[in-house]
Amino acid sequence: MIAKTPKAPYYAVIFTSLRTDGDDGYAAVSDKMEEIAKLQPGYLGIESARSGLGITVSYWDGLEAIRNWKMNVDHQLAQKYGREKWYSQFKIRIAKVERDYGFEG
Amino acid sequence: MIAKTPKAPYYAVIFTSLRTDGDDGYAAVSDKMEEIAKLQPGYLGIESARSGLGITVSYWDGLEAIRNWKMNVDHQLAQKYGREKWYSQFKIRIAKVERDYGFEG
Numbered sequence: 001m002i003a004k005t006p007k008a009p010y011y012a013v014i015f016t017s018l019r020t021d022g023d024d025g026y027a028a029v030s031d032k033m034e035e036i037a038k039l040q041p042g043y044l045g046i047e048s049a050r051s052g053l054g055i056t057v058s059y060w061d062g063l064e065a066i067r068n069w070k071m072n073v074d075h076q077l078a079q080k081y082g083r084e085k086w087y088s089q090f091k092i093r094i095a096k097v098e099r100d101y102g103f104e105g
Numbered sequence: 106m107i108a109k110t111p112k113a114p115y116y117a118v119i120f121t122s123l124r125t126d127g128d129d130g131y132a133a134v135s136d137k138m139e140e141i142a143k144l145q146p147g148y149l150g151i152e153s154a155r156s157g158l159g160i161t162v163s164y165w166d167g168l169e170a171i172r173n174w175k176m177n178v179d180h181q182l183a184q185k186y187g188r189e190k191w192y193s194q195f196k197i198r199i200a201k202v203e204r205d206y207g208f209e210g
Contacts, residue, residue, distance in 0.1 A: 001158045002121050002196050012200050014117060014162055016107050016152050020210070047121050049154035053106045055162060057119055083208055091107050091207040095117050095200035102196040103188055105125070 003045025003059055008097045010044055011060045017090035018053060026086045033078050040069050059097070066094060108150025110164050113202045115149055118171055120161045122195035131191045138183050145174050164202070171199060 019026070037043055037058060042065025048056040060066045069075060082090070124131070142148055142163060147170025153161040165171045174180060187195070 002123065002194055005198075008198075012117075012119060012198065014119065014202075016162070018107065047158060047160055049156045049158050049160045051154045051156055053152060053154050055152055055154045055160040057121070057160060057162075083210065087208065088210045089107055089208065091205060093110075093113075093117065093202045093205040095202040097119075097198045097200040100196060100198040102194070103192065104194045105188065105192060 001047070002102070003047050003057075005044050005059050005097070005100065006061075008100050010097050011062060011066060012095045012097050013058045013060065013066055014093040014095060015056045015058070015090065016053065016093075017056075018088045019050075020086060020088050024085050025081070029078050029081065033075060036072065036074055037069060040072070041065060042068070063094070106152070107207070108152050108162075108164055110149050110202070110205065111166075113205050115202050116165045116167060116171060117200045117202050118163045118165065119198040119200060120159075120163070120195065121198075122159045122161075123157075123193045124155075124159065125191060125193050129190050130186070134183050134186065138180060141177065141179055142174060145177070146170060147173070168199070 034046060037046065042061040044059035044061060046056065046058045139151060142151065147166040149164035149166060151163045
């Protein structure tokens with residue numbers, strides 16, 4: 001569940017959100033988007049958690065991959081629903097991962 | 106709960122973790138660390154969520170602030186317990202936020 005990303009540098013898209021009440025098709029589309037994202041060129045991994053606040057971090061090999069994913073037609077429709085129905089607030093941050101390290105106990 | 110960060114660029118520390126079973130002092134120290142982090146020079150904000158996987162993203166004005174927080178004595182002790190007791194696995198990614206945008210419905 002912790003993404004196995006390659007040696008830095010690579011990119012992270014940090015998507016932080018607050019949901020509206022009710023599902024309203026969200027769960028199914030969210031799963032579908034994750035499925036489709038994994039098929040995109042330059043996709044490296046994804047990590048998600050929600051407890052009130054939702055945080056999804058997706059990892060990409062560069063800015064072009066991020067741009068292409070943003071422009072994907074299915075994803076565009078999901079983005080439209082996101083603003084119209086699913087999120088009361090969100091923030092997206094595009095960040096270059098310069099260094100990483102980890103631990104396995 | 107979504108961090109109000111300044112205009113990019115700034116830095117994000119993406120901390121992704123899997124917990125061991127049981128609290129073992131984790132919740133109290135975790136709260137305390139968040140309190141102390143907020144007092145550090147260069148601290149900009151924090152976002153946290155856990156549902157199985159835990160993701161905490163803290164925001165900083167530069168690499169020096171991140172380094173200083175890593176070296177903070179209370180935080181050093183928490184890091185030691187983290188490896189010894191609280192986490193079965195974690196990954197830390199230091200990333201430069203180049204661009205961000207948001208939405209409020």
